[in-house]
Amino acid sequence: xxxxxxxxxxxxxxxxxxxxxxxxxxxxxxxxxxxxxxxxxxxxxxxxxxxxxxxxxxxxxxxxxxxxxxxxxxxxxxxxxxxxxxxxxxxxxxxxxxxxxxxxxxxxxxxxxxxxxxxxxxxxxxxxxxxxxxxxxxxxxxxxxxxxxxxxxxxxxxxxxxxxxxxxxxxxxxxxxxxxxxxxxxxxxxxxxxxxxxxxxxxxxxxxxxxxxxxxxxxxxxxxxxxxxxxxxxxxxxxxxxxxxxxxxxxxxxxxxxxxxxxxxxxxxxxxxxxxxxxxxxxxxxxxxxxxxxxxxxxxxxxxxxxxxxxxxxxxxxxxxxxxxxxxxxxxxxxxxxxxxxxxxxxxxxxxxxxxxxxxxxxxxxxxxxxxxxxxxxxxxxxxxxxxxxxxxxxxxxxxxxxxxxxxxxxxxxxxxxxxxxxxxxxxxxxxxxxxxxxxxxxxxxxxxxxxxxxxxxxxxxxxxxxxxxxxxxxxx
Numbered sequence: 127x128x129x130x131x132x133x134x135x136x137x138x139x140x141x142x143x144x145x146x147x148x149x150x151x152x153x154x155x156x157x158x159x160x161x162x163x164x165x166x167x168x169x170x171x172x173x174x175x176x177x178x179x180x181x182x183x184x185x186x187x188x189x190x191x192x193x194x195x196x197x198x199x200x201x202x203x204x205x206x207x208x209x210x211x212x213x214x215x216x217x218x219x220x221x222x223x224x225x226x227x228x229x230x231x232x233x234x235x236x237x238x239x240x241x242x243x244x245x246x247x248x249x250x251x252x253x254x255x256x257x258x259x260x261x262x263x264x265x266x267x268x269x270x271x272x273x274x275x276x277x278x279x280x281x282x283x284x285x286x287x288x289x290x291x292x293x294x295x296x297x298x299x300x301x302x303x304x305x306x307x308x309x310x311x312x313x314x315x316x317x318x319x320x321x322x323x324x325x326x327x328x329x330x331x332x333x334x335x336x337x338x339x340x341x342x343x344x345x346x347x348x349x350x351x352x353x354x355x356x357x358x359x360x361x362x363x364x365x366x367x368x369x370x371x372x373x374x375x376x377x378x379x380x381x382x383x384x385x386x387x388x389x390x391x392x393x394x395x396x397x398x399x400x401x402x403x404x405x406x407x408x409x410x411x412x413x414x415x416x417x418x419x420x421x422x423x424x425x426x427x428x429x430x431x432x433x434x435x436x437x438x439x440x441x442x443x444x445x446x447x448x449x450x451x452x453x454x455x456x457x458x459x460x461x462x463x464x465x466x467x468x469x470x471x472x473x474x475x476x477x478x479x480x481x482x483x484x485x486x487x488x489x490x491x492x493x494x495x496x497x498x499x500x501x502x503x504x505x506x507x508x509x510x511x512x513x514x515x516x517x518x519x520x521x522x523x524x525x526x527x528x529x530x531x532x533x534x535x536x537x538x539x540x541x542x543x544x545x546x547x548x549x550x551x552x553x554x555x556x557x558x559x560x561x562x563x564x565x566x567x568x569x570x571x572x573x574x575x576x577x578x579x580x581x582x583x584x585x586x587x588x589x590x591x592x593x594x595x596x597x598x599x600x601x602x603x
Contacts, residue, residue, distance in 0.1 A: 132163070134192055135314065136174040136298060136528045138498055139165055141580045143437055143548025144587060146497055148179050150436040150471075150567045151549055153590035161588065167194045169388045172298030173272035173316040175214065182223040182230070182278075184557055187246070189214060189276045194298070196388065203385040204294055204303070204320060208267035213260075215284060215311065215334040215345070216277030218243045227561070233419035236558050239280055242334050242345035249331075249346035256358070259350035260332070263323040270294075273309070274316040278557040281312045281337040281372075281491050281531070283365040286349065287330040287358060291319035293379075297527035298500060300385040300393060308365065310337055310372040312531040313493040314555035328356035335365045337372065338491055369491060369533050376506065376531070381523040398502050398541060399521025404478040408511065410458035410485040411492060411532075411554070411564060414465035421467070421563045422554070426459040428563030429470040434591030436471060436567055437549035441583055442593045454566060458485065470566035474544045476573065482540050483511045486532040490556075493531050496568075498550035500526045501542035511537040529555060547572040547580040577602045 133147030143151050145165040155161045177189035191212035196202050217239035219226060226236050241248055247257050263269055271291075273284050285291075285308035292305050295318035309317055328351055335344040342365065348358060366372070383394025409424045421428040432439065432448045439445045449469035474480060482501075486492045504519040519539065532538045553565035572579035582601045589595075 132176050132188070133179040134163075134165070134174060134176045135495070136172075136316065137165065137167060137192070138170060138500065138546060139548070140168045140546055141548070142166075143498060143550060144581065144584055146548070146551070148497065148551045149431045150551055152435055153438070153588035154180060155588070162586070164584070170194050170298055171196050171388050172295050173274065173318050174298065175274045175276055175316065177276060182227040182557065182561060184223075185219050185226055185278050186223040191272060191274065193272065196386070200386050200388070200390060203300055203382060205268070207270040207320060208264065210270045211261050211272065213271055213273040213284075213332070214245050214276050215273060215282050216243055216275060217241070217280040217282070217336065217343070218248075219278070230558060230561055235420065238339065238341075239278070239336070239343065242280075242282065242336060242343050244332065244334050244345045244347040247345070247347065249348075256346075256348050258348070259329065260347040261349045262352055263321075263349060264352045265323050265327055268320050268322050270318060270320055272316060272318050273311060275311040275313050277313050279313065280339070281310060281493070282334050283337050284309050284311055284332070284334050285363050285365070286321060286332045287363055288325045289321050289330065291321055294318050294320055296379065296525055297529060298387075299526045300382040300387060301525060302380040302382050302523075304378055306375070308363070310366075310375055312491065312529065312555075314495045314529040315493070315527075315531075323351060327351040327354045329354055329358040331358045331362060333362050337365065338369060372491075372531075373506065373533055379525050381525045383523055393526070394523070398524075401479045401543070403481045403541070405456070405474070406481045406483065407456045408458060408483040408485060410487065411559075412465070412487065416465055416467055421465065422559040423465045424470070424564055424566055425454045425457070426463055426465045427454045427470045427566070428465055428467050429565045430467050430563065432469045432591075434593055436469070436569075438589065438591070438593045440549060440569060440571075442596055442599060444592055448592060451569065467563070471569055472566060473569045473571070476547060476570055476579070477543060477545045479541065479543045484530065484532045484538045484540075485510060486534060486536055489534045491531055491533055493529060493555040494552065495529045495555050496550065496552045498546045498548055499542050499544070500528050501530075501540040502526055503530050503538065503540050505539040506533065506536060508536050511539065515539065544568070544570050546570065575602050
């Protein structure tokens with residue numbers, strides 16, 4: 127057995143990075159032990175999931191859906207569905223997580239997945255027959271499907287045979303309610319759709335298939351109309367091709383400005399487009415060979431975990447001994463600069479409004495996630511970002527979300543206020559890349575050291591590394 131951690135993807139852990147469940151904030155849970163996470167889902171609604179966050183454990187499973195419902199007095203922009211279903215889609219490797227980690231440790235890639243799973247199943251049993259239905263619908267009723275890509279590296283397209291999908295929520299935000307025949311869902315993203323059971327009673331396939339790979343891999347799951355004995359048609363709906371289609375679909379996503387989310391006031395009452403930018407950070411991804419092994423970097427730095435969780439080291443006042451702040455600059459290094467291995471922590475001033483640009487000079491589709499926050503994905507485009515790119519930004523109704531895809535040889539821009547004190551992980555959601563260094567941590571400290579801004583170290587917190595046995599600092603007041 128190996129030590130582990132769980133984290134709730136997309137849960138902001140307001141004032142509480144102690145419960146974030148990543149290597150930079152928490153000590154690992156030793157084999158045979160348990161740990162209870164305590165957190166409040168403050169000011170959030172929507173669809174999320176949990177998963178094991180250390181090493182390559184995510185490839186072994188251990189994940190599930192999380193639903194945050196609106197409070198009873200908060201209006202929801204659609205009628206209550208007849209039922210609410212969680213759909214976990216992801217790529218699948220036949221090798222176990224330890225073998226995958228060893229492959230990466232030797233400097234090789236884990237390669238392409240062996241298949242795709244829907245709620246842990248590929249859709250066929252050992253004899254080639256359909257698995258039992260995953261979900262049941264009654265004719266004439268409307269159902270909510272929360273679909274999350276919990277995979278390790280592969281963008282997926284999701285569709286339901288013979289049925290359209292009405293998009294209503296994405297990564298915790300109510301969206302404008304557009305209808306789609308299929309949706310590209312990149313790693314780490316969750317979409318909610320309403321599906322009306324308006325077809326002839328029978329069985330229908332839901333389909334998840336890989337995008338942007340030469341060989342398409344597909345999983346199916348059966349949705350059954352109540353009382354049906356009619357098998358699904360063997361003709362599956364086709365997936366789109368090319369990333370331009372996916373880019374254009376992203377352009378159709380809009381924030382529902384008049385809908386309430388966790389609070390009574392409308393989402394659109396927050397006018398992010400009128401806030402002055404105080405800092406611009408441009409992050410470029412790259413592959414590097416360091417000490418003869420394959421690594422991945424952000425602005426030339428490939429992250430390595432410290433012996434002591436970064437948040438604990440910072441809280442106990444020994445941060446400077448175990449890592450250095452701001453080795454990564456706000457601009458990618460000049461061409462030819464050698465990549466380095468280091469614990470990668472940058473600081474951002476509390477409550478400042480920051481623009482972050484992700485540049486992807488490679489031929490793959492990237493996906494990034496920021497813990498502790500939601501951000502506004504205001505723009506995307508081909509090539510390199512320039513200040514002129516701001517003229518293309520959506521400063522009115524970009525969707526507030528926690529994961530962003532970056533298309534090949536393209537850029538993506540996000541904006542957010544760093545008003546959540548703590549230590550927060552920004553990482554590639556392509557787990558091979560995260561494991562090999564394509565991540566960093568953002569230290570956001572309140573100068574007040576006040577409970578108004580951040581909770582104290584929990585009494586039950588695990589202590590390890592250089593802080594094990596140290597007296598606890600004076601608590602915040």
